[in-house]
Amino acid sequence: MNTKSHTQYYMHMAANKNEKPIKRYVNKGAWTTEEDQKLAEYIEIHGAKRWKAVAVKAGLNRCEKSCRLRWLNYLRPNIKRGKFTDQEEDLIIRLHRLLGNRWSLIAGRLPGRTDNDIKNYWNSHLCKKIKHERTSSSSVTQEIGSQISIEHADISKERSYSKGSEGDSMDNSFNVNEFFNFSNEGSSNLEWISKFLELDDDLVGISENYSVPFLGEVDKFNVFYS
DNA sequence: AACGAAGTCAACCGCTAATTT
DNA sequence: GAAATTAGCGGTTGACTTCGT
Incomplete structure:
Protein backbone atom coordinates (compact mmCIF):
# COMPACT_ATOMS: atom_id res chain seq x y z
CA MET A 1 0.00 0.00 0.00
CA ASN A 2 1.46 3.31 -1.00
CA THR A 3 0.49 5.94 1.46
CA LYS A 4 2.84 8.85 1.13
CA SER A 5 2.32 11.37 -1.62
CA HIS A 6 4.94 11.89 -4.27
CA THR A 7 7.44 14.73 -4.11
CA GLN A 8 10.49 15.42 -6.19
CA TYR A 9 13.74 17.21 -5.54
CA TYR A 10 17.05 17.65 -7.28
CA MET A 11 20.09 15.60 -6.35
CA HIS A 12 23.52 15.02 -7.88
CA MET A 13 23.69 11.34 -8.70
CA ALA A 14 26.16 8.97 -10.32
CA ALA A 15 26.22 5.18 -10.58
CA ASN A 16 29.81 5.09 -9.35
CA LYS A 17 32.69 7.39 -8.50
CA ASN A 18 34.10 7.29 -12.03
CA GLU A 19 30.92 8.68 -13.44
CA LYS A 20 30.35 12.40 -13.31
CA PRO A 21 27.37 13.17 -11.09
CA ILE A 22 24.40 14.47 -12.99
CA LYS A 23 21.77 16.69 -11.52
CA ARG A 24 18.64 14.53 -11.51
CA TYR A 25 15.12 14.63 -10.22
CA VAL A 26 14.81 12.32 -7.26
CA ASN A 27 11.48 10.99 -6.14
CA LYS A 28 10.55 10.91 -2.51
CA GLY A 29 7.60 9.34 -0.84
CA ALA A 30 5.48 6.39 -1.78
CA TRP A 31 6.76 3.89 -4.28
CA THR A 32 4.66 3.15 -7.34
CA THR A 33 4.13 -0.39 -8.63
CA GLU A 34 6.13 0.57 -11.69
CA GLU A 35 9.10 1.56 -9.54
CA ASP A 36 8.77 -1.64 -7.53
CA GLN A 37 8.83 -3.64 -10.71
CA LYS A 38 11.92 -1.87 -12.03
CA LEU A 39 13.75 -2.36 -8.77
CA ALA A 40 12.82 -6.02 -8.44
CA GLU A 41 13.82 -6.74 -12.02
CA TYR A 42 17.17 -5.02 -11.65
CA ILE A 43 17.99 -6.82 -8.41
CA GLU A 44 16.97 -10.16 -9.85
CA ILE A 45 19.63 -9.72 -12.53
CA HIS A 46 22.37 -7.84 -10.70
CA GLY A 47 21.79 -8.68 -7.08
CA ALA A 48 21.03 -6.55 -4.03
CA LYS A 49 24.28 -4.62 -3.71
CA ARG A 50 25.84 -1.37 -4.87
CA TRP A 51 22.71 0.56 -4.17
CA LYS A 52 24.02 3.74 -5.74
CA ALA A 53 24.33 1.88 -9.02
CA VAL A 54 20.95 0.25 -8.51
CA ALA A 55 19.31 3.63 -8.07
CA VAL A 56 20.75 4.98 -11.30
CA LYS A 57 20.94 1.94 -13.55
CA ALA A 58 17.53 0.57 -12.74
CA GLY A 59 16.14 3.80 -14.11
CA LEU A 60 14.76 4.82 -10.78
CA ASN A 61 14.81 8.44 -9.76
CA ARG A 62 15.44 7.43 -6.20
CA CYS A 63 18.33 7.75 -3.82
CA GLU A 64 20.26 4.58 -2.92
CA LYS A 65 18.92 4.50 0.60
CA SER A 66 15.37 4.57 -0.59
CA CYS A 67 16.01 1.67 -2.98
CA ARG A 68 17.71 -0.40 -0.32
CA LEU A 69 14.96 0.17 2.19
CA ARG A 70 12.22 -0.60 -0.29
CA TRP A 71 13.88 -3.88 -1.17
CA LEU A 72 14.61 -4.94 2.37
CA ASN A 73 11.28 -3.99 3.86
CA TYR A 74 8.89 -4.73 1.05
CA LEU A 75 10.13 -6.39 -2.14
CA ARG A 76 12.57 -8.95 -0.75
CA PRO A 77 11.36 -12.57 -1.09
CA ASN A 78 9.87 -14.36 1.93
CA ILE A 79 8.69 -11.18 3.59
CA LYS A 80 5.92 -12.10 5.97
CA ARG A 81 3.13 -9.58 6.04
CA GLY A 82 -0.01 -9.29 8.10
CA LYS A 83 -0.82 -9.81 11.73
CA PHE A 84 1.83 -10.96 14.18
CA THR A 85 1.03 -14.31 15.77
C1' DA B 1 -22.64 13.19 8.18
C1' DA B 2 -18.79 15.89 9.80
C1' DC B 3 -14.82 16.62 12.13
C1' DG B 4 -10.94 16.20 15.20
C1' DA B 5 -7.98 12.87 17.73
C1' DA B 6 -5.48 8.89 17.85
C1' DG B 7 -3.37 5.04 15.62
C1' DT B 8 -0.72 2.84 11.90
C1' DC B 9 3.09 2.08 9.09
C1' DA B 10 5.98 3.21 4.91
C1' DA B 11 9.58 6.04 4.19
C1' DC B 12 13.09 9.40 5.39
C1' DC B 13 17.06 11.13 8.10
C1' DG B 14 21.27 11.22 10.57
C1' DC B 15 24.64 8.69 12.25
C1' DT B 16 28.11 4.88 12.73
C1' DA B 17 30.43 0.68 11.23
C1' DA B 18 32.38 -1.88 7.66
C1' DT B 19 34.50 -2.20 3.36
C1' DT B 20 36.98 -0.62 -0.57
C1' DT B 21 40.27 2.24 -2.93
C1' DG C 1 47.08 4.23 7.25
C1' DA C 2 43.83 7.63 5.37
C1' DA C 3 40.06 8.85 2.74
C1' DA C 4 36.09 7.69 0.32
C1' DT C 5 32.32 4.84 -0.34
C1' DT C 6 28.80 1.62 0.96
C1' DA C 7 25.81 -0.77 4.13
C1' DG C 8 23.13 -0.92 8.05
C1' DC C 9 20.85 0.71 12.16
C1' DG C 10 17.43 3.10 15.12
C1' DG C 11 14.76 7.31 15.69
C1' DT C 12 11.48 10.20 13.64
C1' DT C 13 8.16 12.00 10.40
C1' DG C 14 3.96 12.51 8.10
C1' DA C 15 0.20 10.76 4.95
C1' DC C 16 -3.45 7.99 5.42
C1' DT C 17 -6.97 5.31 8.11
C1' DT C 18 -9.86 4.38 11.90
C1' DC C 19 -12.29 5.63 15.88
C1' DG C 20 -15.00 8.43 18.95
C1' DT C 21 -18.06 12.19 19.61
Missing part, protein backbone atom coordinates in the same frame (compact mmCIF):
# COMPACT_ATOMS: atom_id res chain seq x y z
CA ASP A 86 0.84 -14.73 19.53
CA GLN A 87 4.10 -16.68 19.42
CA GLU A 88 5.84 -13.92 17.51
CA GLU A 89 4.44 -11.29 19.85
CA ASP A 90 5.63 -13.18 22.88
CA LEU A 91 9.05 -13.67 21.37
CA ILE A 92 9.40 -9.97 20.56
CA ILE A 93 8.51 -9.02 24.12
CA ARG A 94 11.02 -11.43 25.58
CA LEU A 95 13.78 -10.51 23.17
CA HIS A 96 13.14 -6.84 23.76
CA ARG A 97 13.45 -7.45 27.48
CA LEU A 98 16.92 -8.84 26.84
CA LEU A 99 18.12 -6.65 24.00
CA GLY A 100 16.27 -3.37 24.21
CA ASN A 101 15.63 -1.51 20.97
CA ARG A 102 17.98 -3.62 18.87
CA TRP A 103 15.41 -4.22 16.23
CA SER A 104 17.63 -5.88 13.66
CA LEU A 105 18.76 -8.48 16.18
CA ILE A 106 15.17 -9.13 17.20
CA ALA A 107 14.12 -9.32 13.55
CA GLY A 108 16.84 -11.88 13.00
CA ARG A 109 14.94 -14.25 15.28
CA LEU A 110 11.63 -13.80 13.47
CA PRO A 111 11.89 -15.21 9.96
CA GLY A 112 10.20 -13.05 7.37
CA ARG A 113 9.75 -10.04 9.62
CA THR A 114 11.72 -6.86 9.10
CA ASP A 115 13.23 -4.67 11.77
CA ASN A 116 11.00 -1.84 10.63
CA ASP A 117 7.90 -4.01 11.01
CA ILE A 118 8.89 -5.09 14.48
CA LYS A 119 9.79 -1.57 15.53
CA ASN A 120 6.44 -0.28 14.30
CA TYR A 121 4.57 -3.12 15.94
CA TRP A 122 6.38 -2.55 19.19
CA ASN A 123 5.71 1.18 19.21
CA SER A 124 2.09 0.91 18.21
CA HIS A 125 0.98 -2.24 20.03
CA LEU A 126 3.37 -3.93 22.40
CA CYS A 127 4.64 -0.84 24.18
CA LYS A 128 1.15 0.04 25.31
CA LYS A 129 0.29 -3.55 26.09
CA ILE A 130 3.28 -3.87 28.37
CA LYS A 131 2.61 -0.54 30.03
CA HIS A 132 -0.94 -1.64 30.72
CA GLU A 133 0.17 -4.98 32.11
CA ARG A 134 2.70 -3.31 34.37
CA THR A 135 0.29 -0.77 35.80
CA SER A 136 -2.28 -3.48 36.49
CA SER A 137 0.17 -5.83 38.14
CA SER A 138 1.41 -5.91 41.74
CA SER A 139 3.90 -3.46 43.23
CA VAL A 140 6.51 -6.23 43.34
CA THR A 141 6.19 -6.71 39.62
CA GLN A 142 6.43 -2.98 39.11
CA GLU A 143 9.68 -3.00 40.99
CA ILE A 144 11.01 -5.73 38.72
CA GLY A 145 9.78 -3.70 35.77
CA SER A 146 11.81 -0.70 36.80
CA GLN A 147 14.80 -2.99 37.28
CA ILE A 148 14.33 -4.11 33.68
CA SER A 149 14.10 -0.50 32.54
CA ILE A 150 17.42 0.26 34.18
CA GLU A 151 18.92 -2.75 32.44
CA HIS A 152 17.49 -1.47 29.15
CA ALA A 153 19.13 1.87 29.65
CA ASP A 154 22.42 0.14 30.30
CA ILE A 155 22.05 -2.04 27.23
CA SER A 156 21.29 1.00 25.05
CA LYS A 157 24.33 2.77 26.40
CA GLU A 158 26.40 -0.33 25.86
CA ARG A 159 25.25 -0.52 22.28
CA SER A 160 26.63 2.89 21.46
CA TYR A 161 29.86 2.13 23.29
CA SER A 162 30.38 -1.19 21.59
CA LYS A 163 29.88 0.38 18.18
CA GLY A 164 32.72 2.75 18.80
CA SER A 165 35.25 0.64 20.63
CA GLU A 166 34.43 -2.98 21.12
CA GLY A 167 35.30 -4.19 24.58
CA ASP A 168 36.29 -0.84 26.06
CA SER A 169 33.28 -0.53 28.24
CA MET A 170 32.83 -4.10 29.25
CA ASP A 171 35.32 -6.42 30.77
CA ASN A 172 33.35 -9.63 30.62
CA SER A 173 33.80 -11.59 27.45
CA PHE A 174 30.15 -12.11 26.69
CA ASN A 175 29.16 -10.58 23.39
CA VAL A 176 25.41 -10.23 22.96
CA ASN A 177 25.80 -9.73 19.22
CA GLU A 178 27.60 -13.00 18.85
CA PHE A 179 25.20 -14.73 21.15
CA PHE A 180 22.28 -13.69 19.01
CA ASN A 181 24.00 -14.27 15.71
CA PHE A 182 22.63 -17.53 14.36
CA SER A 183 23.67 -17.01 10.79
CA ASN A 184 25.70 -20.21 10.81
CA GLU A 185 22.88 -22.30 12.15
CA GLY A 186 20.00 -24.03 10.48
CA SER A 187 16.81 -22.44 9.28
CA SER A 188 14.69 -21.70 12.33
CA ASN A 189 15.53 -21.48 15.99
CA LEU A 190 12.18 -20.12 16.96
CA GLU A 191 11.40 -23.09 19.15
CA TRP A 192 14.56 -23.42 21.18
CA ILE A 193 14.97 -19.71 21.67
CA SER A 194 11.38 -19.46 22.80
CA LYS A 195 12.13 -22.17 25.34
CA PHE A 196 15.25 -20.37 26.37
CA LEU A 197 13.41 -17.13 26.81
CA GLU A 198 10.76 -18.82 28.92
CA LEU A 199 13.40 -18.93 31.59
CA ASP A 200 13.69 -15.20 31.42
CA ASP A 201 10.71 -14.42 33.65
CA ASP A 202 11.98 -16.72 36.38
CA LEU A 203 15.43 -15.31 36.21
CA VAL A 204 14.59 -11.65 36.57
CA GLY A 205 14.75 -11.99 40.33
CA ILE A 206 18.22 -13.45 40.17
CA SER A 207 19.46 -10.33 38.45
CA GLU A 208 18.75 -8.05 41.41
CA ASN A 209 22.42 -7.56 42.24
CA TYR A 210 23.63 -6.88 38.74
CA SER A 211 25.92 -3.95 38.49
CA VAL A 212 27.49 -4.60 35.10
CA PRO A 213 25.46 -4.18 31.94
CA PHE A 214 24.82 -7.50 30.22
CA LEU A 215 25.71 -9.51 33.27
CA GLY A 216 22.07 -10.46 33.22
CA GLU A 217 22.49 -12.13 29.89
CA VAL A 218 25.66 -13.88 31.04
CA ASP A 219 23.94 -15.37 34.04
CA LYS A 220 20.91 -16.41 32.06
CA PHE A 221 23.18 -18.00 29.54
CA ASN A 222 25.11 -19.89 32.20
CA VAL A 223 22.00 -21.07 33.98
CA PHE A 224 20.58 -22.28 30.70
CA TYR A 225 23.61 -24.35 29.84
CA SER A 226 24.57 -25.53 33.32
Whole structure:
Protein backbone atom coordinates (compact mmCIF):
# COMPACT_ATOMS: atom_id res chain seq x y z
CA MET A 1 0.00 0.00 0.00
CA ASN A 2 1.46 3.31 -1.00
CA THR A 3 0.49 5.94 1.46
CA LYS A 4 2.84 8.85 1.13
CA SER A 5 2.32 11.37 -1.62
CA HIS A 6 4.94 11.89 -4.27
CA THR A 7 7.44 14.73 -4.11
CA GLN A 8 10.49 15.42 -6.19
CA TYR A 9 13.74 17.21 -5.54
CA TYR A 10 17.05 17.65 -7.28
CA MET A 11 20.09 15.60 -6.35
CA HIS A 12 23.52 15.02 -7.88
CA MET A 13 23.69 11.34 -8.70
CA ALA A 14 26.16 8.97 -10.32
CA ALA A 15 26.22 5.18 -10.58
CA ASN A 16 29.81 5.09 -9.35
CA LYS A 17 32.69 7.39 -8.50
CA ASN A 18 34.10 7.29 -12.03
CA GLU A 19 30.92 8.68 -13.44
CA LYS A 20 30.35 12.40 -13.31
CA PRO A 21 27.37 13.17 -11.09
CA ILE A 22 24.40 14.47 -12.99
CA LYS A 23 21.77 16.69 -11.52
CA ARG A 24 18.64 14.53 -11.51
CA TYR A 25 15.12 14.63 -10.22
CA VAL A 26 14.81 12.32 -7.26
CA ASN A 27 11.48 10.99 -6.14
CA LYS A 28 10.55 10.91 -2.51
CA GLY A 29 7.60 9.34 -0.84
CA ALA A 30 5.48 6.39 -1.78
CA TRP A 31 6.76 3.89 -4.28
CA THR A 32 4.66 3.15 -7.34
CA THR A 33 4.13 -0.39 -8.63
CA GLU A 34 6.13 0.57 -11.69
CA GLU A 35 9.10 1.56 -9.54
CA ASP A 36 8.77 -1.64 -7.53
CA GLN A 37 8.83 -3.64 -10.71
CA LYS A 38 11.92 -1.87 -12.03
CA LEU A 39 13.75 -2.36 -8.77
CA ALA A 40 12.82 -6.02 -8.44
CA GLU A 41 13.82 -6.74 -12.02
CA TYR A 42 17.17 -5.02 -11.65
CA ILE A 43 17.99 -6.82 -8.41
CA GLU A 44 16.97 -10.16 -9.85
CA ILE A 45 19.63 -9.72 -12.53
CA HIS A 46 22.37 -7.84 -10.70
CA GLY A 47 21.79 -8.68 -7.08
CA ALA A 48 21.03 -6.55 -4.03
CA LYS A 49 24.28 -4.62 -3.71
CA ARG A 50 25.84 -1.37 -4.87
CA TRP A 51 22.71 0.56 -4.17
CA LYS A 52 24.02 3.74 -5.74
CA ALA A 53 24.33 1.88 -9.02
CA VAL A 54 20.95 0.25 -8.51
CA ALA A 55 19.31 3.63 -8.07
CA VAL A 56 20.75 4.98 -11.30
CA LYS A 57 20.94 1.94 -13.55
CA ALA A 58 17.53 0.57 -12.74
CA GLY A 59 16.14 3.80 -14.11
CA LEU A 60 14.76 4.82 -10.78
CA ASN A 61 14.81 8.44 -9.76
CA ARG A 62 15.44 7.43 -6.20
CA CYS A 63 18.33 7.75 -3.82
CA GLU A 64 20.26 4.58 -2.92
CA LYS A 65 18.92 4.50 0.60
CA SER A 66 15.37 4.57 -0.59
CA CYS A 67 16.01 1.67 -2.98
CA ARG A 68 17.71 -0.40 -0.32
CA LEU A 69 14.96 0.17 2.19
CA ARG A 70 12.22 -0.60 -0.29
CA TRP A 71 13.88 -3.88 -1.17
CA LEU A 72 14.61 -4.94 2.37
CA ASN A 73 11.28 -3.99 3.86
CA TYR A 74 8.89 -4.73 1.05
CA LEU A 75 10.13 -6.39 -2.14
CA ARG A 76 12.57 -8.95 -0.75
CA PRO A 77 11.36 -12.57 -1.09
CA ASN A 78 9.87 -14.36 1.93
CA ILE A 79 8.69 -11.18 3.59
CA LYS A 80 5.92 -12.10 5.97
CA ARG A 81 3.13 -9.58 6.04
CA GLY A 82 -0.01 -9.29 8.10
CA LYS A 83 -0.82 -9.81 11.73
CA PHE A 84 1.83 -10.96 14.18
CA THR A 85 1.03 -14.31 15.77
CA ASP A 86 0.84 -14.73 19.53
CA GLN A 87 4.10 -16.68 19.42
CA GLU A 88 5.84 -13.92 17.51
CA GLU A 89 4.44 -11.29 19.85
CA ASP A 90 5.63 -13.18 22.88
CA LEU A 91 9.05 -13.67 21.37
CA ILE A 92 9.40 -9.97 20.56
CA ILE A 93 8.51 -9.02 24.12
CA ARG A 94 11.02 -11.43 25.58
CA LEU A 95 13.78 -10.51 23.17
CA HIS A 96 13.14 -6.84 23.76
CA ARG A 97 13.45 -7.45 27.48
CA LEU A 98 16.92 -8.84 26.84
CA LEU A 99 18.12 -6.65 24.00
CA GLY A 100 16.27 -3.37 24.21
CA ASN A 101 15.63 -1.51 20.97
CA ARG A 102 17.98 -3.62 18.87
CA TRP A 103 15.41 -4.22 16.23
CA SER A 104 17.63 -5.88 13.66
CA LEU A 105 18.76 -8.48 16.18
CA ILE A 106 15.17 -9.13 17.20
CA ALA A 107 14.12 -9.32 13.55
CA GLY A 108 16.84 -11.88 13.00
CA ARG A 109 14.94 -14.25 15.28
CA LEU A 110 11.63 -13.80 13.47
CA PRO A 111 11.89 -15.21 9.96
CA GLY A 112 10.20 -13.05 7.37
CA ARG A 113 9.75 -10.04 9.62
CA THR A 114 11.72 -6.86 9.10
CA ASP A 115 13.23 -4.67 11.77
CA ASN A 116 11.00 -1.84 10.63
CA ASP A 117 7.90 -4.01 11.01
CA ILE A 118 8.89 -5.09 14.48
CA LYS A 119 9.79 -1.57 15.53
CA ASN A 120 6.44 -0.28 14.30
CA TYR A 121 4.57 -3.12 15.94
CA TRP A 122 6.38 -2.55 19.19
CA ASN A 123 5.71 1.18 19.21
CA SER A 124 2.09 0.91 18.21
CA HIS A 125 0.98 -2.24 20.03
CA LEU A 126 3.37 -3.93 22.40
CA CYS A 127 4.64 -0.84 24.18
CA LYS A 128 1.15 0.04 25.31
CA LYS A 129 0.29 -3.55 26.09
CA ILE A 130 3.28 -3.87 28.37
CA LYS A 131 2.61 -0.54 30.03
CA HIS A 132 -0.94 -1.64 30.72
CA GLU A 133 0.17 -4.98 32.11
CA ARG A 134 2.70 -3.31 34.37
CA THR A 135 0.29 -0.77 35.80
CA SER A 136 -2.28 -3.48 36.49
CA SER A 137 0.17 -5.83 38.14
CA SER A 138 1.41 -5.91 41.74
CA SER A 139 3.90 -3.46 43.23
CA VAL A 140 6.51 -6.23 43.34
CA THR A 141 6.19 -6.71 39.62
CA GLN A 142 6.43 -2.98 39.11
CA GLU A 143 9.68 -3.00 40.99
CA ILE A 144 11.01 -5.73 38.72
CA GLY A 145 9.78 -3.70 35.77
CA SER A 146 11.81 -0.70 36.80
CA GLN A 147 14.80 -2.99 37.28
CA ILE A 148 14.33 -4.11 33.68
CA SER A 149 14.10 -0.50 32.54
CA ILE A 150 17.42 0.26 34.18
CA GLU A 151 18.92 -2.75 32.44
CA HIS A 152 17.49 -1.47 29.15
CA ALA A 153 19.13 1.87 29.65
CA ASP A 154 22.42 0.14 30.30
CA ILE A 155 22.05 -2.04 27.23
CA SER A 156 21.29 1.00 25.05
CA LYS A 157 24.33 2.77 26.40
CA GLU A 158 26.40 -0.33 25.86
CA ARG A 159 25.25 -0.52 22.28
CA SER A 160 26.63 2.89 21.46
CA TYR A 161 29.86 2.13 23.29
CA SER A 162 30.38 -1.19 21.59
CA LYS A 163 29.88 0.38 18.18
CA GLY A 164 32.72 2.75 18.80
CA SER A 165 35.25 0.64 20.63
CA GLU A 166 34.43 -2.98 21.12
CA GLY A 167 35.30 -4.19 24.58
CA ASP A 168 36.29 -0.84 26.06
CA SER A 169 33.28 -0.53 28.24
CA MET A 170 32.83 -4.10 29.25
CA ASP A 171 35.32 -6.42 30.77
CA ASN A 172 33.35 -9.63 30.62
CA SER A 173 33.80 -11.59 27.45
CA PHE A 174 30.15 -12.11 26.69
CA ASN A 175 29.16 -10.58 23.39
CA VAL A 176 25.41 -10.23 22.96
CA ASN A 177 25.80 -9.73 19.22
CA GLU A 178 27.60 -13.00 18.85
CA PHE A 179 25.20 -14.73 21.15
CA PHE A 180 22.28 -13.69 19.01
CA ASN A 181 24.00 -14.27 15.71
CA PHE A 182 22.63 -17.53 14.36
CA SER A 183 23.67 -17.01 10.79
CA ASN A 184 25.70 -20.21 10.81
CA GLU A 185 22.88 -22.30 12.15
CA GLY A 186 20.00 -24.03 10.48
CA SER A 187 16.81 -22.44 9.28
CA SER A 188 14.69 -21.70 12.33
CA ASN A 189 15.53 -21.48 15.99
CA LEU A 190 12.18 -20.12 16.96
CA GLU A 191 11.40 -23.09 19.15
CA TRP A 192 14.56 -23.42 21.18
CA ILE A 193 14.97 -19.71 21.67
CA SER A 194 11.38 -19.46 22.80
CA LYS A 195 12.13 -22.17 25.34
CA PHE A 196 15.25 -20.37 26.37
CA LEU A 197 13.41 -17.13 26.81
CA GLU A 198 10.76 -18.82 28.92
CA LEU A 199 13.40 -18.93 31.59
CA ASP A 200 13.69 -15.20 31.42
CA ASP A 201 10.71 -14.42 33.65
CA ASP A 202 11.98 -16.72 36.38
CA LEU A 203 15.43 -15.31 36.21
CA VAL A 204 14.59 -11.65 36.57
CA GLY A 205 14.75 -11.99 40.33
CA ILE A 206 18.22 -13.45 40.17
CA SER A 207 19.46 -10.33 38.45
CA GLU A 208 18.75 -8.05 41.41
CA ASN A 209 22.42 -7.56 42.24
CA TYR A 210 23.63 -6.88 38.74
CA SER A 211 25.92 -3.95 38.49
CA VAL A 212 27.49 -4.60 35.10
CA PRO A 213 25.46 -4.18 31.94
CA PHE A 214 24.82 -7.50 30.22
CA LEU A 215 25.71 -9.51 33.27
CA GLY A 216 22.07 -10.46 33.22
CA GLU A 217 22.49 -12.13 29.89
CA VAL A 218 25.66 -13.88 31.04
CA ASP A 219 23.94 -15.37 34.04
CA LYS A 220 20.91 -16.41 32.06
CA PHE A 221 23.18 -18.00 29.54
CA ASN A 222 25.11 -19.89 32.20
CA VAL A 223 22.00 -21.07 33.98
CA PHE A 224 20.58 -22.28 30.70
CA TYR A 225 23.61 -24.35 29.84
CA SER A 226 24.57 -25.53 33.32
C1' DA B 1 -22.64 13.19 8.18
C1' DA B 2 -18.79 15.89 9.80
C1' DC B 3 -14.82 16.62 12.13
C1' DG B 4 -10.94 16.20 15.20
C1' DA B 5 -7.98 12.87 17.73
C1' DA B 6 -5.48 8.89 17.85
C1' DG B 7 -3.37 5.04 15.62
C1' DT B 8 -0.72 2.84 11.90
C1' DC B 9 3.09 2.08 9.09
C1' DA B 10 5.98 3.21 4.91
C1' DA B 11 9.58 6.04 4.19
C1' DC B 12 13.09 9.40 5.39
C1' DC B 13 17.06 11.13 8.10
C1' DG B 14 21.27 11.22 10.57
C1' DC B 15 24.64 8.69 12.25
C1' DT B 16 28.11 4.88 12.73
C1' DA B 17 30.43 0.68 11.23
C1' DA B 18 32.38 -1.88 7.66
C1' DT B 19 34.50 -2.20 3.36
C1' DT B 20 36.98 -0.62 -0.57
C1' DT B 21 40.27 2.24 -2.93
C1' DG C 1 47.08 4.23 7.25
C1' DA C 2 43.83 7.63 5.37
C1' DA C 3 40.06 8.85 2.74
C1' DA C 4 36.09 7.69 0.32
C1' DT C 5 32.32 4.84 -0.34
C1' DT C 6 28.80 1.62 0.96
C1' DA C 7 25.81 -0.77 4.13
C1' DG C 8 23.13 -0.92 8.05
C1' DC C 9 20.85 0.71 12.16
C1' DG C 10 17.43 3.10 15.12
C1' DG C 11 14.76 7.31 15.69
C1' DT C 12 11.48 10.20 13.64
C1' DT C 13 8.16 12.00 10.40
C1' DG C 14 3.96 12.51 8.10
C1' DA C 15 0.20 10.76 4.95
C1' DC C 16 -3.45 7.99 5.42
C1' DT C 17 -6.97 5.31 8.11
C1' DT C 18 -9.86 4.38 11.90
C1' DC C 19 -12.29 5.63 15.88
C1' DG C 20 -15.00 8.43 18.95
C1' DT C 21 -18.06 12.19 19.61
